[in-house]
Amino acid sequence: MIFTNSKNSGFKAEFEELLGRGKMDIAQVSAIVGNIINEIKSDKNEALKSHIAKFDKWTPQSDADLKITTESMSAAYSNLDKKLKSALHLSYERIKSYHEKQKPKSWFDTEENGTILGQKVTPVDSAGLYIPGGKAAYPSSLLMNVIPAQVAGVQKIVVCTPTPENEPNELLLAACHLCGVSEVYKVGGASAIAAMAYGTQTIPKVDVITGPGNIFVATAKKMVFGDVNIDMIAGPSEIGILADDSANPSHMAIDMLSQAEHDEMASSILITPSQKLADAVKIELENWLQKLPRHEIARKSIQERGAIIVTDDMQEAIELMNQIAPEHLEVATLSPFELLSYIKHAGAIFLGHNTPEAVGDYMAGPNHTLPTGGTAKFYSPLGVENFMKKSSIISFSSNAINEIGKECALIASTEGLTAHEESVKVRLKK
Amino acid sequence: MIFTNSKNSGFKAEFEELLGRGKMDIAQVSAIVGNIINEIKSDKNEALKSHIAKFDKWTPQSDADLKITTESMSAAYSNLDKKLKSALHLSYERIKSYHEKQKPKSWFDTEENGTILGQKVTPVDSAGLYIPGGKAAYPSSLLMNVIPAQVAGVQKIVVCTPTPENEPNELLLAACHLCGVSEVYKVGGASAIAAMAYGTQTIPKVDVITGPGNIFVATAKKMVFGDVNIDMIAGPSEIGILADDSANPSHMAIDMLSQAEHDEMASSILITPSQKLADAVKIELENWLQKLPRHEIARKSIQERGAIIVTDDMQEAIELMNQIAPEHLEVATLSPFELLSYIKHAGAIFLGHNTPEAVGDYMAGPNHTLPTGGTAKFYSPLGVENFMKKSSIISFSSNAINEIGKECALIASTEGLTAHEESVKVRLKK
Numbered sequence: 001m002i003f004t005n006s007k008n009s010g011f012k013a014e015f016e017e018l019l020g021r022g023k024m025d026i027a028q029v030s031a032i033v034g035n036i037i038n039e040i041k042s043d044k045n046e047a048l049k050s051h052i053a054k055f056d057k058w059t060p061q062s063d064a065d066l067k068i069t070t071e072s073m074s075a076a077y078s079n080l081d082k083k084l085k086s087a088l089h090l091s092y093e094r095i096k097s098y099h100e101k102q103k104p105k106s107w108f109d110t111e112e113n114g115t116i117l118g119q120k121v122t123p124v125d126s127a128g129l130y131i132p133g134g135k136a137a138y139p140s141s142l143l144m145n146v147i148p149a150q151v152a153g154v155q156k157i158v159v160c161t162p163t164p165e166n167e168p169n170e171l172l173l174a175a176c177h178l179c180g181v182s183e184v185y186k187v188g189g190a191s192a193i194a195a196m197a198y199g200t201q202t203i204p205k206v207d208v209i210t211g212p213g214n215i216f217v218a219t220a221k222k223m224v225f226g227d228v229n230i231d232m233i234a235g236p237s238e239i240g241i242l243a244d245d246s247a248n249p250s251h252m253a254i255d256m257l258s259q260a261e262h263d264e265m266a267s268s269i270l271i272t273p274s275q276k277l278a279d280a281v282k283i284e285l286e287n288w289l290q291k292l293p294r295h296e297i298a299r300k301s302i303q304e305r306g307a308i309i310v311t312d313d314m315q316e317a318i319e320l321m322n323q324i325a326p327e328h329l330e331v332a333t334l335s336p337f338e339l340l341s342y343i344k345h346a347g348a349i350f351l352g353h354n355t356p357e358a359v360g361d362y363m364a365g366p367n368h369t370l371p372t373g374g375t376a377k378f379y380s381p382l383g384v385e386n387f388m389k390k391s392s393i394i395s396f397s398s399n400a401i402n403e404i405g406k407e408c409a410l411i412a413s414t415e416g417l418t419a420h421e422e423s424v425k426v427r428l429k430k
Numbered sequence: 431m432i433f434t435n436s437k438n439s440g441f442k443a444e445f446e447e448l449l450g451r452g453k454m455d456i457a458q459v460s461a462i463v464g465n466i467i468n469e470i471k472s473d474k475n476e477a478l479k480s481h482i483a484k485f486d487k488w489t490p491q492s493d494a495d496l497k498i499t500t501e502s503m504s505a506a507y508s509n510l511d512k513k514l515k516s517a518l519h520l521s522y523e524r525i526k527s528y529h530e531k532q533k534p535k536s537w538f539d540t541e542e543n544g545t546i547l548g549q550k551v552t553p554v555d556s557a558g559l560y561i562p563g564g565k566a567a568y569p570s571s572l573l574m575n576v577i578p579a580q581v582a583g584v585q586k587i588v589v590c591t592p593t594p595e596n597e598p599n600e601l602l603l604a605a606c607h608l609c610g611v612s613e614v615y616k617v618g619g620a621s622a623i624a625a626m627a628y629g630t631q632t633i634p635k636v637d638v639i640t641g642p643g644n645i646f647v648a649t650a651k652k653m654v655f656g657d658v659n660i661d662m663i664a665g666p667s668e669i670g671i672l673a674d675d676s677a678n679p680s681h682m683a684i685d686m687l688s689q690a691e692h693d694e695m696a697s698s699i700l701i702t703p704s705q706k707l708a709d710a711v712k713i714e715l716e717n718w719l720q721k722l723p724r725h726e727i728a729r730k731s732i733q734e735r736g737a738i739i740v741t742d743d744m745q746e747a748i749e750l751m752n753q754i755a756p757e758h759l760e761v762a763t764l765s766p767f768e769l770l771s772y773i774k775h776a777g778a779i780f781l782g783h784n785t786p787e788a789v790g791d792y793m794a795g796p797n798h799t800l801p802t803g804g805t806a807k808f809y810s811p812l813g814v815e816n817f818m819k820k821s822s823i824i825s826f827s828s829n830a831i832n833e834i835g836k837e838c839a840l841i842a843s844t845e846g847l848t849a850h851e852e853s854v855k856v857r858l859k860k
Contacts, residue, residue, distance in 0.1 A: 026656070084844055087837035094834075098547055101539060109531060116781070117528055117795050122774055124808050138845050171844065207808040222656055226456070226663040229808035233656040251856055257849040293848050329821075336825070344552055348822035351546070354857055355826040358850040363838040365547050366822035378554050378637040378659035380820035390810035391759075392778035392796035395766070396785040404524075407517035408793040414514055414601065415568050418723050419688040420788040426681055427784055 002307035003282060005275075006316060011309075018307055018324060021267045022235040022373025026219045033219040037194040044200035051191040056133075058166035060186075063202045068168055068176075068184040076173035088139065088178055091363050095143055098365030099151040103384045114397025119390050124229075126156035126204065127387055128196030130211030131172065133162035133188050139175035140361060144368050144382065145211050146179040152387035157181055158206055160196060162188020189213075193220035197228045210386055212369065231386050235373045236265035239357055240326030240346070242317050242339070243272045247332040247353065252277070253284035255330060255356050260301035261294040267305040269324060271317040278308045318342045325376040328357045347376045401427050432737035433712060435705075436746060441739075448737055448754060451697045452665040452803025456649045463649040467624040474630035481621040486563075488596035490616075493632045498598055498606075498614040506603035518569065518608055521793050525573055528795030529581040533814045544827025549820050554659075556586035556634065557817055558626030560641030561602065563592035563618055569605035570791060574798050574812065575641050576609040582817035587611055588636055590626060592618020619643075623650035627658045640816055642799065661816050665803045666695035669787055670756030670776070672747050672769070673702045677762040677783065679710035683718050685760060685786050686711070690731035691724040697735040699754060701747040708738045748772045755806040758787045777806045831857050 002014050039047040045063050052066075053059045060066055080088070108118025129145040131137065142159070149157050161172060163186040176184055185203055187195055193213075199205030209221060210231040221230045239259040243252055256268035272278055285302060289295045311317040318339060321329065325345035333339065336351040343349060347370030348360050361368045371379035405428045412420035432444050469477040475493055483489045490496055510518070538548025559575040561567065572589070579587050591602060593616040606614050615633055617625055623643075629635030639651060640661035651660045669689040673682055686698035702708055715732060719725045741747040748769060751759065755775035763769065766781040773779060777800030778790050791798045801809035835858045842850035 084840060087840045090834065090837050091841060101537070102549065104534075107531070115794075119532065119796075120770070120773075120779070125774070140841060140845065222652075225655060226652055226805070229805075248856075251853070254849055254853045254856060258847070258853045261847060261849040288849070288852075292852075294846075298849065340550070340823075343550075343821070344555070346821050348824060349550070351823065351825035352827075354828050354831045355824055356831075356853040356857060358842055358847075358853045359826060359831065359834070359838055360822070360824050361850060362841045363834050364545075364824045364826070366549075366824055370822075371819075375656075375659075376819070376821070378819055381822050383820070385815075389801075389806070389808055390813070391773070391776050391806070392790070392800075392811050393770075393781065394778060394785055394790050394794045394796055395781035396789060396794070397782075398784050401784045401786075401789065404520065404789070404793050407520050408789055410514060410517045411521060411570060411792045412788055415570065416724075417688070417691060417788075419684055419691040419718070419728065420791060422718075422722075423681070423684045423688045423786040423788045426678075426684060427786060 001302055002309070005310045006312065006320065015320070018269060019374065021305060022238065024215050024218060024235050026215070026222065029215055029219050033190045033216055033223060036190040037220060037223055040191055040194035040200065041198050045202055048187055048191055048195060048200060051189070052187065055189060056162050056164045066185050066187060066202050068173065068186060070182050072168070073173045073177040073184070076170045077177035079170070080174050088175065091140070092143055092147070092178060094363060094365040095147045096151065099148050099384050103151055104388060108393060111400065113400045113403055115400040116393065116395040118393040120393055121388050121390050123153035123388050124207040126158065126206040127154045128158045128160065128206035128209045130192055130209065130213055130217060131159060131161040132213055133169060134164050137161065137169035137172050139171045140368065141212060142172055142175045143179060146181055148367065148382060148384045149387045150179070152384045154387050156204065156206070157183065158196060158204060159184040160187045160192035160203070162186070162192070190216045190220035193217060193224060197224035208387055210369070210382060231369065231382050232371055232375065232379045234371065236267070237262045238267040238326050238372055239269070239328045239330065240321050240324055241270045241330040241332060242314070242321055243270060243274070243277055243332040244314060244334060245274045245277060246334040247277055249277060249280035250284045251353070251356070252281045252332060253288050256285065256302065256306065257288050257292060257298050258356070258358050259328070260298040260306065261292060264297055264300040265305065266301045268302060269307045269309070269326065271309045271311060271320055273311050273313050273317055275310050278310045281308060314339070325374045327370045327372045327376065328360065330355070330357060345376045347371045347381055402429055431732055432739070435740045436742065436750065445750065448699060449804065451735060452668065454645050454648060454665050456645065456652065459645055459649050463620045463646055463653060466620040467650060467653055470621055470624035470630065471628050475632055478617055478621055478625060478630060481619070482617065485619060486592050486594045496615050496617060496632050498603065498616060500612050502598070503603045503607040503614070506600045507607035509600065510604050518605065521570070522573055522577065522608060524793060524795040525577045526581065529578050529814050533581055534818060538823060541830065543830045543833055545830040546823065546825040548823040550823055551818050551820050553583035553818050554637040556588065556636040557584045558588045558590065558636035558639045560622055560639065560643055560647060561589060561591040562643055563599060564594050567591065567599035567602050569601045570798065571642060572602055572605045573609060576611055578797065578812060578814045579817045580609070582814045584817050586634065586636070587613065588626060588634060589614040590617045590622035590633070592616065592622070620646045620650035623647060623654060627654035638817055640799070640812060661799065661812050662801055662805065662809045664801065666697070667692045668697040668756050668802055669699070669758045669760065670751050670754055671700045671760040671762060672744070672751055673700060673704070673707055673762040674744065674764060675704045675707060676764040677707055679707060680714045681783070681786070682707070682711045682762060683714035686715065686732065686736065687718050687722060687728050688786070688788050689758070690728040690736065691722060694727055694730040695735065696731045698732060699737045699739070699756065701739045701741060701750055703741050703743050703747055705740050708740045711738060744769070755804045757800045757802045757806065758790065760785070760787060775806045777801045777811055832859055
């Protein structure tokens, strides 16, 4: 763990290391992923089956075997523990309610000369959602990807998830039933991304692909980008915390560990002007690690990718955090809203002592699919807009084109585009 | 040219050809572009200079030579013809006014238990705009890329444009001055994209890269995507026209040619239920071609990539056009707004007989950077949102976390994430 003060002589190098966190070496897997994509493009279902046999250790006997039945989804839902069912429903409702508020509207504006300008917003026809399988099969990932697509109004929603040894995750199946998703395929990794991008005999080609995944999935998404749209290229999870003396050190430590337990590659970074808090959190990290079932993963993550930085003041802490641009940012201070104006880059901002990052993973409502590795400087959280696109609307009356037509034709002619010029001139009054 | 009826036996194959238009063979240039990017990453300015010597046929003598002086921009502006200056100002004002309406707002909502949820929208820190040089150096491209970045509030705007034989396009320089852009570099192609994505001694690394370009530029944009954000991967320009008997055949023909004159690879596709209109437009195309200075390019484009399709009725015409998802769509019918609900996929929609596509290139206000090759099914026009990103806002009171905390902890525990569970439980009232 980096435990440092911004005044230390070695700080610049330490901080550079943090800025470089989450860099994925896509070049390293490009050749493999490129081959997988080409195989799916040319051999479609046959390639899928052979990839499944290789990576998931089971052999589909027919094309129909690739699909999970709706009966198995409804059975999984029926078998859910009652309290869990009710918790998932609450989660579903809160996520839906938030995303409905986020939905962009078509708009137009008129000018007195008969001009109408605007923007029509429409859902994409189809979306493909990738949900990791095995140990990282989270029902919450399904909700967070399905709901924005449904709120957008996407007609065709397809889910792909790997089922190692042909054993689907029952919780995921139950969540599919809860969300009303019916088209779920037992396909994972780069093969799934390629199948949804280009289509096979069984899996339809879609317009947009979203969802988390490992470096093979991320690389495949980058490679198919342009032929379909994608949400973002995401890496390991991470948390940044800005805290002052009012923060509870034990809470800060467990919040850091809630990222660290995801993945050895996860980063947890606390920046505070309080040396007292920094020292206390360091001790609490160890206390919590003694108790956590996933302590091995969490300890490795904290040791290799954790950081506690003490700054001169909160302003410096914020400036450093803006450079880090964390996926999750907790602001654990006395008056967190006072700092909101100065926070420029973060996927999601959790304000105040009662808002642990974990509420955002399941229950608050906003999406938990967020930009990582500093890409919050230019990417947004997954949302309804990822499943919609816009068309500009332009309508001119005869008066309108006569008002601006000459100037328009002049620019066209200056650019040497005579047909452009003529197409305007023929509409002008003589 | 495809001149056909949707009832023809060969129609399906003809239509497939249209759907496959604009496919770019990125794989074909990937190796070259990959090398260019790697050279810029490792040798920075020195690589830029050697690429300029090779591709643009001049040799920068110093790092300072890479930059266009603000003096030369203001001189170019002063030298502008008065009428053209006023036309460019009108264009600037109209584009700015439209994009201001498009700017997304931060929002929040409160719940009675003390929950605050919302979305904060902030500009990216920096944007790099690529503007092609040489024969395709259009001042309108500069306006259409700079203005949305400025409206978004981007603090650092960088422009790259190639200057073959070290001769900048004076109109482009004038437009830079008009827009108030001061950081313009004489660098083009994949080198420019790599320089803005990774930075050199002279060209700063940016967060978002936008702008048109050839296949090398498009491929470079795809390759740097993830390290920066990009707008879209665009191919040759295209127009689709839906028209009925009320349309003027000569206008339809010149509108088709206004795309065709851009590029031999451009597509112009008219779909109409009127055989009479179809026949008349075919004749008018030839009439106009006799008169156009750029007739060689336009003729080749119409011959190889033009199409006139006659359908049974307007509904079928719209269905076909939705499959094509054209960059520009003209609706040249008696009551175009009546059809707007049924049009699902198009970059920009031009409604009515007084709205030639060319008004959208210069003067209407909406952006002329639009998705091509059917990607309007999932991409949007360039806009203010390309230069902004969102952060989710989550703030819980003590009451709020107590209301949903148990359910939240239960899902976390079901997913096996104990630290997540504990981070919520420690905040609950005992």
